[in-house]
């Protein structure tokens with residue numbers, strides 16, 4: 001089952017959705033604000049692998065590691081479905097996908113959400129667990145893979161293809177027909193020119209202007225963008 005929260009979703013006729021967040025840093029605060037304030041969801045607990053962190057919320061417990069999750073889950077008594085969001089931003093697409101697979105194996109449902117203040121064309125195709133933040137514009141015939149984040153004020157123009165575990169950071173712009181492969185991060189304010197391919201696991205630095213295809217696993221910065229190690 002997939003849970004898709006998008007503008008027009010009626011919280012009045014639907015029961016409140018219980019969910020958890022994995023990842024207890026800044027991105028988690030943004031996620032909760034969207035789900036609780038715009039979609040009437042109810043956050044039960046937050047989890048993180050970093051045992052030095054404190055809960056980002058005064059009213060919700062932070063539990064640690066898979067052991068913490070499994071103990072909590074075994075004593076849980078709430079009606080299904082139970083949703084989850086993996087709130088790990090930056091270049092942590094691999095961790096997002098890995099964590100989503102783990103939580104799905106317990107029967108939790110990945111929650112996809114589209115902030116109500118976005119522009120999203122009706123023919124956009126979404127995977128599971130996608131996060132579309134406030135101010136984002138997603139144009140015609142865009143395809144977005146599982147566990148991909150399109151952050152605040154990012155622009156994804158027509159016919160772009162975003163793979164799984166991608167992160168388009170705030171204010172980035174993808175011109176038309178750009179392909180962004182799995183686990184890529186496009187940094188804040190970067191621009192990708194039309195028809196280019198950013199291969200898997202690459203990182204495009206903040207503010208870069210990408211004028212050529214980017215090789216898998218490489219980091220590019222600057223205007224025009226060049227490999228950071230060259």
Ligand SMILES: CC(C)(COP(=O)(O)OP(=O)(O)OC[C@H]1O[C@@H](n2cnc3c(N)ncnc32)[C@H](O)[C@@H]1OP(=O)(O)O)[C@@H](O)C(=O)NCCC(=O)NCCS
Nearest residue numbers: 089090151169170186187188203204205206207219221222
């Ligand atoms: C490209 C990036 C990944 C490199 O990170 P890093 O390997 O830790 O790089 P460092 O911070 O050690 O910087 C190394 C050098 O590159 C330069 N540099 C780093 N990022 C740069 C960027 N985006 N554009 C231009 N130069 C950059 C630094 O000034 C430094 O130069 P110096 O050696 O002359 O002092 C990172 O800087 C970046 O841009 N990340 C995107 C962050 C972002 O948008 N996050 C959004 C989260 S929502």
